Amino acid sequence: MVYSWRVDENVNIGRGKMEDVANCRSNENSSRDSGQTSENISSVVSVQTGVAENVPVKCEPRRSRLKVFNKVMEKSLQRLIADASFNRFAHSFHPLCKQNPQMAEVIHKQFISDLQKAIQEDINKVIEEGDLQVKLEELDRLEEQAKDTPGPAWRPSGVPEQDVCSVLIPYHRGQEEYVRRELRKLQKENAALAQRVQSGRDTITHTEQRISAAVDEWKASVADLESFVSSLCPSENFESL
Secondary structure (H helix, E strand, O other): OHHHHHHHHHHHHHHHHHHHHHHHHHHHHHHHHHHHHHHHHHHHHHHHHHHHHHOOOOOOOOOOHHHHHHHHHHHHHHHHHHHOOHHHHHHHOHHHHHHOHHHHHHHHHHHHHHHHHHHHHHHHHHHHHHOHHHHHHHHHHHHHHHHOOOOOOOOOOOOHHHHHHHHHHHHHHHHHHHHHHHHHHHHHHHHHHHHHHHHHHHHHHHHHHHHHHHHHHHHHHHHHHHHHHHHHOOHHHHHHO
């Protein structure tokens, strides 16, 4: 009896070990399958991402800053006008709206029209005084030129003297070249004016010479005329008469 109990116990232990081994193998197979599945999924994802990376992304062209500014001002004005609704107007002027609703509505419409016109005039004045159109177009042009620049943008070196010199020296050289160019232009204009003045002086000198020659000729003709008259009518004849 004891022997049979031990045999049964050993059999049960053997069965338990066999079941454990089978469970371990099934777990290994499932882990392998899951690993292969994850590898397949990762490969598919990598392929999809690679395809997505190879697809060129279409970038929409940047809108003009002036158009964006005008659009923002337009939206802001619309929101402001929407906030100034007739309900708020009626709440603020309740006795007037209660007494004459039609007149209150007409007044509100006129108020909205005048407010919108005044704000639009102020916006146009700001654009005109600040010269925003030219400056915003200049920013768009600089941004467009910066796209074609292959090198990196300027960065400070950490030495203030060098950074200041690197910025100011080209500016002062440009100013010096501008002054020299203007000086050459003024010198050329002065030379042309001096030539015109000299030609005017020469003309005046020739005119004076012609006038003096004409005066001399006139004096000579007068002297000849006087001598001719005196020869025709001597003074003795006049005295005898």
